[in-house]
Amino acid sequence: MTHTAEVVSVVQLTPTVKQFRLRVPGHEFDFDPGQHTTVQFDFEGQGPEDTARGNDDADPTGEHVVRPYTATNTPGTDQITLAIKAYDEGLASAYMHQRRPGDEVELGEFAGNLAVESFEEDVAFVSTGTGITPMLAMLKAYLERGEGHVHFLYGEKSEEHVIYRETLEQLASEHENLDLTVVLSESDHTWNGPTGHVQEHLSALFETFDDRDFYVCGVPEMVVETAKELSDLGAPDDRVHTEGWEDGAVEGE
CATH class of the missing domain: 3.40.50.80 (Nucleotide-binding domain of ferredoxin-NADP reductase (FNR) module)
Structure with a gap:
């Protein structure tokens, strides 16, 4: 299942990293802080990143790509923030760094095992x-x-x-x-x-x-x-x- 999120804001954090605030109206994000979502989009042709690295998440026809990114905020609202670094031949990072407020991005469900084990320690x-x-x-x-x-x-x-x-x-x-x-x-x-x-x-x-x-x-x-x-x-x-x-x-x- 995916959610269509609107890009609310884009902030340049460092020379190579941008923060994207994404909102899904009417949806409350529920996840364990530390888990990741996925950005998913279609593209034409096999990108250099996938060819060089043998990416298993990209369709062999080069029609679809899925990349995981971790939310930097805590859950409970209709928004998440992603900090994404641009890479010279990074297909997904190039796609995201071209997004502007008002654009839409497809997000996957949250997953992953990294989370705080105990809040008492x-x-x-x-x-x-x-x-x-x-x-x-x-x-x-x-x-x-x-x-x-x-x-x-x-x-x-x-x-x-x-x-x-x-x-x-x-x-x-x-x-x-x-x-x-x-x-x-x-x-x-x-x-x-x-x-x-x-x-x-x-x-x-x-x-x-x-x-x-x-x-x-x-x-x-x-x-x-x-x-x-x-x-x-x-x-x-x-x-x-x-x-x-x-x-x-x-x-x-």
Whole structure:
């Protein structure tokens, strides 16, 4: 089943990422923060993205494409927000980045297993790039319902590419139980924060690793390395919840 959504607004978040606010009049979105919907559309011919990556979601005739994107807001209204990064040969991202207010987009049902397991436990959200999208929705849900401490750890290559920076800083200023750490891999002399990769800073940011739930989302290499680092630092396997994506399996391109 799909829903026809109207593009309400488009906001340029970073040089490569746009936020799309989509509305389905008369429909209340019901999903677990962290789950993803799909953007679906028809196109002519097999696109370069699908040819190069062997995308299983595209019809072999090249007539239809389906890409998953995670809502960054919480449920309960007739609107969702999607933050979508443009890729040089990204068929779906090019399609979405051409959308304007008033256009219509077909959305699929919400699905996925990534969600806050317990709102009673301390948590840490660890992400890089557009892996921030499920983490942001889960963070908002936790700040509404959670009873413990939350640490939001996010990695990007440079300051201008940090997605939702103002939103994160505002949430951190409004909630005493939220700590925010942004790590840049390509910083310059103006950056005073931590540098490198997010997984390299875990041991310095947490005193213990067996007393909170860790949620990790990003490209597969980052997810694998972070999960291994957490295991080495003493985090039990059942307290580390991960989701990475291969060729747009979570965050569509």
